[in-house]
Amino acid sequence: MSSTGMERLLRQAREIQDGELSKFCARITKLLQQQDSGAEAVDALQRLLLILSATKYRRKLEQPCMNLLQTTLCSTTAPPQLQLLCAAILREMAPVEGLALTCEQAHNSHTLSLVASVLLAQGDRQNEVGSVGRHALQLLEARPPEGPGPRLLLPVLSKVVSLSPGILPEAQVDLLHRRLVGWLRYASTQQGSAQLPGSGFSAARTRQPGLVTEVDGSVATDFFTVLSTSQRFTEDQRLNVLVFSMLRTWLLLGLPAGLTAVEADDRSELEGSTQSVLSAASATASRLLPPQQQLRAGAFEYCQRILEQSGRRALRRADSDLQKACLVEAVLLLDLLCRQEPSFLYPTLPCLKALLGRLGGDPKQARTLLPVARFLLSHGEAAAVDSEAVCRHLFTSVPAELFPCPMLAFELVQFCRDSLHILGPGLGLLKPSFPNLLKLLAWHSPALTSEFVVLLPSLVDAGTAVELLHALLDLPCLTAALDLQLRLSPMTSEWPLWDISLRPTSCLEGFRDPHFQPLFQFLLRSKAAGSTLRLAPLYRLLQPLAGCARVFQCAQAVPTLLHAFFSAVPHVADAALMSQLALALLERSGSLFPVPQYEDRVHRVLSTQLLGLCRLRPALVVELARDLLGFAGSVSGIRSQEPMFTAVVWAAGEYLTVAHDRRCTVEQVTRFFEALEALLFEVTQSRRSASPPQCQPQVITVLMTTLTKLASRSQDLIPRVSLLLSKLRTLPVGPGDEDTDAVRTRATELTNLLKMPSVAQFVFSPGPEANSSRFHRDATTALPLALRTVSQLVDRETSLLPA
């Protein structure tokens, strides 16, 4: 069906009126009451489900219809198709107030499974979860071992405990544990036999199907697991698969609450002896263990078997994928088991070390290394050396080679983010590896930006902060370089991984050009270099790639990342580092990879952050006075970097005073004043000539205000600034020219304030104590009082000025 067809159907479903709907309900009621409505009933229920799911608002169904849906669901004679649809409809409407459906109405596992899917969707307002759990356990006990009962009920129990951990009654759970161990460890190793018609007669001639096989085709060497293959599977083998699949949830959440104290006592007794190590590790050796410990022992043996089986070379690709998934699960289970019972740690460590040796440098196994690394990190000192080696591998070679894989990139970043608190010495390996991690971000920015916002502050280190800042600003450049790198390296997948809509031949030539080699090598480095290279020569070379989608997406993420970076700066930066960062901001605002809209966005962030740095440490302005002056002193800066220019000028006005730094001299103030005065003059001249581009009024007003502030500190400058202001007050105003009007108003205000030099000094250079609240609370020295006085004086003055 085309998308328009689907769209039309959905709209019809959404727009059906209440009257029509109740007629439809009546029809359904009649159909369900008939015994053999067959296809017609199915069709009607499909439509009803569509009508209900097409809108997010509730649709009211007639009560008879609702009742009949519930009865049909629980009926033993209704065809399975109808039952499925009834369950789906009731689930779609959930939560429903006044639902009559209860577990008691379900008489077999199949029905209970369907009823459970509806009841568990009600949000547990009436303890449905506990009720479902108890009934499932009851049915499990009542059922004979044959039949699909356990297979249908175990997933229900798994869901129940994940919604409400510890809700199941202890005694029954214990019984269940023994059965779980049975299915886990003692499933048949014979292949299932085909059901021949009349097989009772010819049983003697039924061919023995043979043992199950491993994934590499050889005959099974030990007990049955999920990695055992067969033509047909028996019921207990199917249960084996199911129990392993839910094992982690069950071990974590299936234990009734309040048992942990008892366990702890048992554990301390067991830990002491080597005998206990052996018995804990072998389910077969000790059936006298309490059921939970039996289950754990069984789980432990299963994991070891999985570790062995995952080393075999699978014949089918799907099985090879499954081996990796099983390996991950086994390691996660081992981690859980070792946390629940520390005696498992001793036999586990050698297995994992052997596993590490096997997985080693194989790039295809990178994702399976992650849980192994996490295990080694969480179980600490015993494994310290190994964890460093695997971390080094994960942070250096893996991202550099495998960055295009979206799942690996996601998992690796998650690993970094979630392991920060256990990395320990590994953190010292992580921080300098930021260039590698940034490759993942550069390639997959939409998916990973939010992760990096959380991760980035932990990567900020006093030694590498400046380099990291430059790297963030050059992130789009990195994306472009990675694209080129992929084009030039041998293809590892069927489908090209780079942007196939572009053919950047000139860029590729440049990439191979020895002249640009050092720059590309620096850009694509794996570890922090401790210094920075200016990559400006690459910008022109990579220009054709600046508009490509991936680079553009990356560029959009950079402002957010810069904010995250600077949020961490106050915690690690000392005075010297803040100066360096401020200088880097000044320098880079003029040197950015020309991606569309990138410069504008980054300029805004850089200017905000520069002001943030100055606010944190006002003495910065005095220290960097010369650089700031150099930056501010050119008109070209105003045009192309207006936010930065405005910020620098404003900062100078605010912080270039003795109050913030004793080293501030009159000469500095005067030098600034003269430079800004010249600029203001030039800017207002060009404004008069009305030739585009004109300067924003904010620039003019910030220049005026800053000049006034500087003059208030060095009073011989006041006449000069008054002259300037008087000229600006008399700018010609066209009709509707709000900009010039604003300039004139501000000029007037500033002039009036300057008429009272001591007040002007107070207003323009209040000193740091103005920020203390006492200044505002104290009635005799309060700033509001002073301002009120000033504004009254100003009003009086303006009333005397000529109109």
Added chain:
Amino acid sequence: MRPPATSPCLGAMVHAFLIHTLRAPNDKDAGFCRVLYSCVFGAEKSPDDPRPNGAERDRLLRKEQILAVARQVESMCQLQQQASGRSSVDLQPPSSSDEPMSLHDAPHGAFRLAAGDPFQEPRTVVWLGMFSLGFALVLDAHENLLLAESTLRLLARLLSDHLRLLAPGTSLLLRADRIEAILTRFLPHGQLLFLNDQFVQGLEKELSTAWPL
């Protein structure tokens, strides 16, 4: 460094599965992203809410959460397609008709949803794009993603085969019974299963017997 708060759900369980429309990256007038099928496995416990119509609000929230996931998956898929330079939703390399369809090269990925946005708990979404449909699994935050990814591929392949999605004129709508039948066997109550290839074949045979094409 404060350790992350342990989520109560740390097993191989799925919170929701959904199928939605996937529009081409550059197609601006193609309407809205529509959820064509969704199944939530068990609801989060609703907070004690003295206001009336709490049930209705819960349902509304659930529907909006699913729609939010669908929109984000669509956006991620479109961005990924654009980044690879593919403008149309041509999502498969041309393969010979004999080989089973390999979904390893279809656009896919994962992303994380923070707590409260839109689910109460932090969750991970694994997604896959096939033809003009998006498939997604909403999982707990710490999951076996290798298993989730292969399960999602399996579900997409099964749905495509058993609902004949490639044939012209067929659609997912009004076929919920078959979708449910597939889910009950391969993702019962949201339980991810470790199924080897022959096991899958066995289950598929059962499915075809019970639900002939």
